Amino acid sequence: MANDLTSSQVERQNILNNKYALKKIENHLRLGGLEFEGDSWLTKQQLMTLFDVSDSTIEKYIANHGEELKANGYKVLKGKKLNEFKSLHGGTVNDYGTKISILGVFNFRATLNLAMVLTESERAKEIRSRILDIVIDVVAERAGGHTKYINQRDSDYLPTAYTEYSYRKVFTDALNDYLDMDGRHKYAIYTNKIYQLVFKENAKEYKQLLKLAKNDNVRDTLYSEVLKAIGSIENGLAHEMKDKSEMLSRKLKPLELNEIINRLEINPYLKPVIDDARTKMASRDMTFRDALHKKLEAYIQTVPETDFDKFLGEASRSLEEQLSDPEVLEVLKRLKDR
Structure with a gap:
């Protein structure tokens, strides 16, 4: 497995398709989020804080990796869905207030996907390193200690x-x-x-x-x-x-x-x-x-x-x-x- 997940969409997706590793990664990282429709979601504002990057940086990666992020859970809420989301969290979402008409949100899988491609963040780099360690451990553990057979x-x-x-x-x-x-x-x-x-x-x-x-x-x-x-x-x-x-x-x-x-x-x-x-x-x-x-x-x-x-x-x-x-x-x- 390559050490630099930022360069290979195939290897990123292999990790994101491994639900056994994802469960352990989620338990280990405990990134939190807002509950909605059976999943935990992070807003762009929360990701800016998590990764210590600017709004424009997040937007750049959404533009460059939009299809990949959407396939792994990123979505844009608006209309009825947005109102349902806001109603579950006191009518406001972080610093966005009540007047927003659209809101991009990332579930855990999409958040990991962003961490795998985000090169400007030391926190994202740390997450990538931990992801690789956990994936290797999970595969070996579930394969009975070795993968030869x-x-x-x-x-x-x-x-x-x-x-x-x-x-x-x-x-x-x-x-x-x-x-x-x-x-x-x-x-x-x-x-x-x-x-x-x-x-x-x-x-x-x-x-x-x-x-x-x-x-x-x-x-x-x-x-x-x-x-x-x-x-x-x-x-x-x-x-x-x-x-x-x-x-x-x-x-x-x-x-x-x-x-x-x-x-x-x-x-x-x-x-x-x-x-x-x-x-x-x-x-x-x-x-x-x-x-x-x-x-x-x-x-x-x-x-x-x-x-x-x-x-x-x-x-x-x-x-x-x-x-x-x-x-x-x-x-x-x-x-x-x-």
């Missing part, structure tokens, strides 16, 4: 990993039956080619980036969407190898298999699957594992709120907890019996 907390992980294992077996059998290449190293060579096709890194590069140990299995750390992409390619490759080998009445040469793999990279049917896998890996690893896949940097997007539920929420569980669930075991049994 946070991918396994997804309820889709186990069924997907089990299915992918069967595709892996189909592929390794095809390498054995249809590829004219000696030695067991061919399995590692072509596994790396698939990894590079899907996420542009070989196993060694991936392990270094995630700081995995020598004996850690790469696939144990992959998200279910990445495993699905790999499984699709492995299964398709196995069938293409078989068809090509039977057509030629011989095993394939490595160069011939390489040509098949090169064509897959531009296959329009696979592109959506590969793009989705790259986006999920790049975006989630930056957010949950503090790991930047430089070769996938163009695929980084904001992590949606649903992903925080998937990996940090009450429904997310460690692999050990999932394996002790009779319903999960029944799903795996059905997959085995297919």
